[in-house]
Amino acid sequence: MHTIEKMIQNKAYELGYEKCGIIPISLMEGYAEKFKERIEKVPKSKMFYENQKRLLNPLAMYPWAKSVVVLAASYGKYKIPEVVKGHIAKSYLFDTRIDKNTREYQNNRALEKYMQELGLKVETNQKFGVVGMRWAALQAGIGIIRRNNFLYTESGSWVHLEAWITDREMELKETNEVPQCPKACNRCIASCPTKSLSAPYTMSPTECVSFLTTFGGRNLPQEPLSRTFGNCIYGCDICQDVCPMNKGKWKEEEEFPGLAELSSALTPENILNMEEEFYREKVQPKFFYLSAEELWKWKVDVLCYMRNSYNETYRPLIINACNNENYKIREMACSICRELYLQ
Ligand code: SF4
Ligand code: SF4
Incomplete structure (x- = not known):
């Protein structure tokens, strides 16, 4: 007879998730400290992080929360149409958060239904997360966070994270065998075109190409950093693409629903x-x-x-x-x- 934690994890694997771990909600407390540290390191990031303050204390919003189920789904298996390669960041090309045609979206819904059928009260936010996702994933043993700030599993950084809070006390750590960054490596930092990533685990989000070419792009004609964007049109993958720990991790095995047809318009x-x-x-x-x-x-x-x-x-x-x-x-x-x- 499996525990409820094991049943959830098995269901996640059956659906195709790469990783699934469960942590007590108390393990999210350290996230607030990290958050503060980030702002202290780069004070100009304060305004940016204001929007994410809702993630600092999940208990304020969900007083019934007792644990967090956190999962990783790999997207490094999809074919990248040549015309968008290097121009549009891969996490946006293969965004499964609201695209109902994708298997990942359907899996997300199926897993939520499964947990509800087990009698759990659960809550998620598919678009923007219900907790600090990378922190939760780290605590749950899903993977490690590298100097470029991305969470890596054995599939590299090409993973989407998903999380639910639940009303049941549960704990089941995932395992990973992801090696640490090589000691002297700083390729991600050296390659960042805007110097947004200025030191290990230290970045200025409002100077990141991904911010400036998407939701933060309000005044590109007057933005001196725009001259450094190179081939990037929408988003940027440079600090992930140059990472030796991502080498050979992208497989290009499957078609992403609708992308080949749409790509000629892009x-x-x-x-x-x-x-x-x-x-x-x-x-x-x-x-x-x-x-x-x-x-x-x-x-x-x-x-x-x-x-x-x-x-x-x-x-x-x-x-x-x-x-x-x-x-x-x-x-x-x-x-x-x-x-x-x-x-
Ligand atoms: S996504 Fe691009 S701009 Fe942003 S930190 Fe990474 S390399 Fe720098
Ligand atoms: S490029 Fe090097 S330092 Fe940066 S995340 Fe990858 S392994 Fe770590």
């Missing part, structure tokens, strides 16, 4: 010419960090990329964007025209 040229209706129907529901009204941010991201990796085929597109009805697109396009003497 070339730089096609994003710049994208119609609002197409964006709202096909693109925004997948890349939900930008709202239905924020196609302009994608277009500014693309113009930024076209400036950083300029070739002559971009000239008419950039010149044309100078007449765009959106002020920010015009501003970016015109500044590129002036800088590169395009007209």
